[in-house]
Amino acid sequence: xxxxxxxxxxxxxxxxxxxxxxxxxxxxxxxxxxxxxxxxxxxxxxxxxxxxxxxxxxxxxxxxxxxxxxxxxxxxxxxxxxxxxxxxxxxxxxxxxxxxxxxxxxxxxxxxxxxxxxxxxxxxxxxxxxxxxxxxxxxxxxxxxxxxxxxxxxxxxxxxxxxxxxxxxxxxxxxxxx
Numbered sequence: 001x002x003x004x005x006x007x008x009x010x011x012x013x014x015x016x017x018x019x020x021x022x023x024x025x026x027x028x029x030x031x032x033x034x035x036x037x038x039x040x041x042x043x044x045x046x047x048x049x050x051x052x053x054x055x056x057x058x059x060x061x062x063x064x065x066x067x068x069x070x071x072x073x074x075x076x077x078x079x080x081x082x083x084x085x086x087x088x089x090x091x092x093x094x095x096x097x098x099x100x101x102x103x104x105x106x107x108x109x110x111x112x113x114x115x116x117x118x119x120x121x122x123x124x125x126x127x128x129x130x131x132x133x134x135x136x137x138x139x140x141x142x143x144x145x146x147x148x149x150x151x152x153x154x155x156x157x158x159x160x161x162x163x164x165x166x167x168x169x170x171x172x173x174x175x176x177x178x
Contacts, residue, residue, distance in 0.1 A: 009030075011095050017088070027083035028057075031070055043068055075126045085109055089119045141175070142168035 021027050032040075040050045040059055055117055058067045071077050092100055093109055095098035100108075106116035146162035170178040 005161075012091065017091050021084065021087045023089075024084050026081050027087045028070060030087075031074075031083060035070065035074070042066060043073075054084070057130055077120050081111070081115070085111065086119065091121060093120060136168055136170045138178075139171050139173060140168055141171050142166060 013141055021030060039132055042050070042061035042064060044066040045061060049062035050144040051062060052058070053067065058069055060067045069077075071079065071083075076083060079086065085168055089105060091108055093104055102117035103113050104118055105120055107130045109116060109119075111119075115145055135152040139168075144164060144166045146164050148161060148163045172178060
């Protein structure tokens with residue numbers, strides 16, 4: 001039987017994460033690159049020249065003088081947490097094969113359980129919104145299942161307390177996940 005390439009894809013090690021996103025400055029540079037891949041573009045006038053206001057870490061457009069924060073309009077907007085904490089949360093949420101509880105996430109991030117819960121829910125909401133913009137197309141395989149409930153009594157699809165769900169994946173003609 002062949003290995004599922006999606007399930008066994010190479011993840012990022014802790015050492016790799018620290019090397020790429022180990023400091024607040026590295027996280028800021030990465031976010032700047034993701035937000036403005038071709039360099040800064042003013043959201044008001046579209047100009048490309050800017051200066052950095054260091055005391056508040058704002059980007060000011062040289063043409064129209066409007067100011068924008070690196071985190072404005074992102075999931076990190078108005079956060080008091082360092083970007084490094086957010087990046088580490090993204091790392092733990094995406095690298096945990098079976099998911100991660102808010103209590104465990106709190107321990108790993110050094111924040112309260114309530115803060116970890118809010119972080120994980122904000123990140124999951126953003127991931128959901130992003131995926132909702134990409135409808136499946138081409139060859140799609142789906143299956144349904146029921147989870148939860150007690151093992152006592154009736155078994156199978158009609159068992160009390162079970163929650164139905166449907167999973168779908170876009171596949172290649174060979175049946176491999178896309």
